[in-house]
Amino acid sequence: xxxxxxxxxxxxxxxxxxxxxxxxxxxxxxxxxxxxxQVFVHHTSASLMLCENADPDVxxxxxxxxxxxxxxxxxxxxxxxxxxxDMPAHVRSVLTQSALSLPVSxxxxxxGTWQGVYLWEHRRHGHQRRVTVTVLGE
Amino acid sequence: xxxxxxxxxxxxxxxxxxxxxxxxxxxxxxxxxxxxxQVFVHHTSASLMLCENADPDVxxxxxxxxxxxxxxxxxxxxxxxxxxxDMPAHVRSVLTQSALSLPVSxxxxxxGTWQGVYLWEHRRHGHQRRVTVTVLGE
Amino acid sequence: xxxxxxxxxxxxxxxxxxxxxxxxxxxxxxxxxxxxxQVFVHHTSASLMLCENADPDVxxxxxxxxxxxxxxxxxxxxxxxxxxxDMPAHVRSVLTQSALSLPVSxxxxxxGTWQGVYLWEHRRHGHQRRVTVTVLGE
Numbered sequence: 567x568x569x570x571x572x573x574x575x576x577x578x579x580x581x582x583x584x585x586x587x588x589x590x591x592x593x594x595x596x597x598x599x600x601x602x603x604q605v606f607v608h609h610t611s612a613s614l615m616l617c618e619n620a621d622p623d624v625x626x627x628x629x630x631x632x633x634x635x636x637x638x639x640x641x642x643x644x645x646x647x648x649x650x651x652d653m654p655a656h657v658r659s660v661l662t663q664s665a666l667s668l669p670v671s672x673x674x675x676x677x678g679t680w681q682g683v684y685l686w687e688h689r690r691h692g693h694q695r696r697v698t699v700t701v702l703g704e
Numbered sequence: 705x706x707x708x709x710x711x712x713x714x715x716x717x718x719x720x721x722x723x724x725x726x727x728x729x730x731x732x733x734x735x736x737x738x739x740x741x742q743v744f745v746h747h748t749s750a751s752l753m754l755c756e757n758a759d760p761d762v763x764x765x766x767x768x769x770x771x772x773x774x775x776x777x778x779x780x781x782x783x784x785x786x787x788x789x790d791m792p793a794h795v796r797s798v799l800t801q802s803a804l805s806l807p808v809s810x811x812x813x814x815x816g817t818w819q820g821v822y823l824w825e826h827r828r829h830g831h832q833r834r835v836t837v838t839v840l841g842e
Numbered sequence: 843x844x845x846x847x848x849x850x851x852x853x854x855x856x857x858x859x860x861x862x863x864x865x866x867x868x869x870x871x872x873x874x875x876x877x878x879x880q881v882f883v884h885h886t887s888a889s890l891m892l893c894e895n896a897d898p899d900v901x902x903x904x905x906x907x908x909x910x911x912x913x914x915x916x917x918x919x920x921x922x923x924x925x926x927x928d929m930p931a932h933v934r935s936v937l938t939q940s941a942l943s944l945p946v947s948x949x950x951x952x953x954g955t956w957q958g959v960y961l962w963e964h965r966r967h968g969h970q971r972r973v974t975v976t977v978l979g980e
Contacts, residue, residue, distance in 0.1 A: 764920060765933075807882045809846055818886050841978065
């Protein structure tokens with residue numbers, strides 16, 4: 567059995583959006599009890615992250631770390647036509663995940679207690695983002 | 705056909721644990737000959753890594769690199785309540801993998817000659833860690 | 843339904859090779875219309891990347907960023923027997939992906955407009971690389 571559904575999100579610029587509940591709801595609708603759930607983002611300047619979901623400081627710290635590691639406007643970059651935050655967004659995307667693969671059992675994604683599923687917008691301005699959830703199993 | 709099994713591991717603090725044999729043993733038990741094996745860690749301060757398995761210096765060097773890239777006690781971090789190694793553990797987890805997706809053929813994970821499957825504990829102290837292996841295929 | 847095929851590539855040293863068309867062709871041949879496509883590299887000094895495919899500067903910038911983040915000959919590394927670019931190649935591999943998981947619908951991988959699938963050779967000299975594509979679905 568397999569099923570697929572696309573989520574469309576409007577981001578508000580750089581930062582994370584918790585999509586855990588949307589992903590779990592799609593999995594529940596498929597009727598798959600044991601299998602694999604794949605979450606995929608169709609962009610190269612936004613990515614996906616499994617992250618601690620209890621203290622909002624964790625996501626802020628993640629953003630601070632990335633902003634220092636891959637600074638906007640870094641003179642090392644030649645691809646600057648779309649702004650100082652575009653190439654850093656591509657690098658952040660490559661250093662994190664375009665796809666998350668999650669185990670399904672008892673009809674839902676078996677996340678750890680502190681694991682949340684986040685879309686991470688890496689551009690400064692908001693964008694429309696498309697995420698596809700595919701569930702395979704029995 | 706699909707099958708799922710959970711492994712519980714007791715880590716000894718920061719460092720890697722080779723779980724290749726355990727994963728291969730689970731795959732063999734499923735009877736799946738061609739398909740996909742997903743290995744998933746249910747935590748945000750430990751992660752999974754496919755790494756060179758011949759020279760133990762490779763894993764030591766990996767640890768040295770991460771310790772420099774994401775130093776414990778970095779003043780950039782606000783999430784410090786659980787100790788100076790907690791937020792760095794979350795960052796290391798995001799920069800590596802919470803899930804590995806491996807090809808199965810002829811009844812086992814087709815790893816390259818030098819590829820081993822490792823759990824990477826990012827906290828200084830030992831923890832109980834849970835890893836779920838899901839196998840889909842025929 | 844599932845299907846699996848191995849691609850062999852000869853790289854020309856450090857840099858990327860676009861394998862999008864080869865992956866799509868394998869998916870088309872399987873007859874799977876909805877499911878998951880897994881692309882896996884059987885090496886620890888080359889990796890896979892979903893990357894912007896319109897401006898070649900993006901891949902050059904990605905390479906510049908990695909060359910600075912994980913410099914060849916870094917004295918922090920002990921594993922140097924295979925040359926100054928070997929341990930950096932292992933680190934680059936761990937910071938990026940050994941496997942890409944892509945959604946299949948309407949008989950092909952549903953990539954975003956600007957997403958290409960690349961093999962990233964991290965060694966300075968060319969190597970023979972093996973990539974396995976596994977497709978599961980209906």
